[in-house]
Amino acid sequence: MSTTKVPVTILTGFLGAGKTTLLNRILSEQHGKRIAVIENEYGEIGIDQGLVIDADEEIFEMSNGCICCTVRGDLIRILGNLFKRRDKFDYVLVETTGLADPGPVAQTFFMDDDVHEQFALDGIVTLVDAKHVEQQLDHTRESAEQIAFADVLILNKTDLVEPARLDELERRVRGMNALAHIHRASHGEVDLDRVVGLSAFDLDQALSRKPSFLEPEYPFEWSGVYALEAGHYRLMLDDGPDPAMSLVAVTLPSADETALRAGAERCVRLYAEEPVRTQPGEPVEPATHVELELTEPGTKVFPLTIDTPGLVGLYTEHFAEEFNLRLTDAEGRLLQPVAEHAWVAQHEHDDTVTSVGIEVAGDVDANRLNRWLSTLLAERGIDIFRMKGFISIAGEAERFVFQGVHMLFDGRPDRAWGDLPRGNQLVFIGRNLDRAALEAGFRACLA
Structure with missing residues (x-):
């Protein structure tokens, strides 16, 4: 097996910038290159893999999480599995x-x-929605971060913007990132050589732009280290801000900074696994991602059994004081941690931005659907960053694929349903979305 590192391109861009369109173009071209694709979706139901064309390339999907914080372990796991099939x-x-x-x-x-x-970061390519980017820059932090960190900027959807305004936009983007190569495109028409094989990422430049670049992000906020003998213990939590809290308990060789960080990296991978939902009274399994159910009022108690004496680190999704988390021995004596650490995320997402996923069986009346979407976009289009999905239209043999950004909407017939069960999957991503109204509106479109 070759010892050459595998080059990796990160393709980013704000919601609706055209990443999936570009990806489909890359996968459909006869370029002779073999590309493995890893997708990360922000949404309740995973549909992006279904929007990508059938291709010989291998496509992996990570859903329901932000790749930059909660599913980094999933990315590590998939890359590890990929490398086993390096050829x-x-x-x-x-x-x-x-x-x-x-x-x-x-x-x-x-x-x-x-x-x-095993892998080398080849470059970061950011797609910029020329039609909507100025609005996005005025209201979201993520769009600016994506532009500032790019090695290559692709101004997409240039066919929707007047040339003079496009020149002004390019000057604004250049002011945010003077080092990136800038290319213009419409409908994701970009040469593959501008996306892969770049040898463009420079760690020193990354550190100059963001000195904290090598400070890792973690999906937990607090860890406490306890010196425990073999025996039975009780983890106790009071009412807090959430109805559940994720936690991982791992053994540590020491309580110093190096050991805490090594434990954190181990927990990143464990947090990527599906959590074991644990009710009060049920045991916390060590070295397992557990989700403590905290809906019952009052103090919740979870047994913890330690087989071998030593140091045990609790890595928790929230700070301990938010739930008055404490650990006692079998006799009820309160134990104090020998070390504590706060893991503060460097970025936070806008809590008003959410996703609403709708999955409904049955066929849709096309006229009702058109009327509903027209009204929805006219009234709420400014708050709908992105919408996408598949529709089963009554009387049509092909599924209908649609995508939208703010007031812009595009739909087309896609592959035939064939033997697949007909149904509808929609995802809306935006600010202050009304789940009940969206679902009721769509259900009213059913034939």
Whole structure:
């Protein structure tokens, strides 16, 4: 097996910039390159893989999380599995969710020893929606971060913008990132050589733009280290801000900074696994991602059994004081941690931006659908950053694929349903979305 590192391109851009369109063009061209694709979706239901054309390339999907914080372990796991089939591909393309800060994604290729040994970050390519980017820059932090961190900027949808305004936009973008190469495109028509094989990422430049670049992001906020003898313990939590809290308990060789960070990297991978939902009274399993159910009022107690004496680190999604988290021995004596650490995320997403996923069986009346979408976009289009999905239209043999950005909407017939069960999947991403109204509106379109 070749010892040459596998080049990786990170493809980013705000919601609706055209990443999937570009990806489809790359996968459909006869360029002779073998590309493995990793997708990350922001949404309740995963549909992006279904929007990507059928291709020989291998496509992996990570759903329901931000690739820059909660599923970094998933990215590490998939890259590890990919490398076992090194002879099957030449490049890896990581398409991030439109709400991701690309910095922590790039960071994975330097912070994880196995990934760093096997893969090389080739470059960060950011698609910019020329039609809507100025509005996005005025209201979201992520769009600015994506532009500032790019090695290559592709101004997409140039056919929707007047030339003079496009020149002004390019000057604004150049002011945010003077080092990136800028290319113009419409409908994602970009030469593959501008996306892969760039040898463009420069760690020193990344550190100059963001000195904290090599400070890792973690999906937890607090860890406490306890010196425990073998025996039975009780983890106790009071009412807090959330109805559940994720936690991982791992053994540590010491309580110093190095050991805490090594434990954190181990927990990143464990947090990427599906959590074991644990009710009060049920035991917390060590070295397992557990989700403590905290809906019952009052104090919740979870047993913890330690088989071997030593140091145990609790890595929790929230700060301990938010739930008055404490650990007692079998006799009820309160135990104090011998060390504590706060893991503060460098970025936070806008809590008003959410996703609404709708999955409904049955066929849709096309006229009702058109009327509903027209009214919805006219009234709420400014708050709908992105919408996408598949529709089963009554009397049509092909599924209908649609995508939208703010007031712009595009739909077309796609592959035939064939033997697949007909149905509808829609995702809306935006600010202050009304789930009940969206679902009721769509259900009213059913034939």
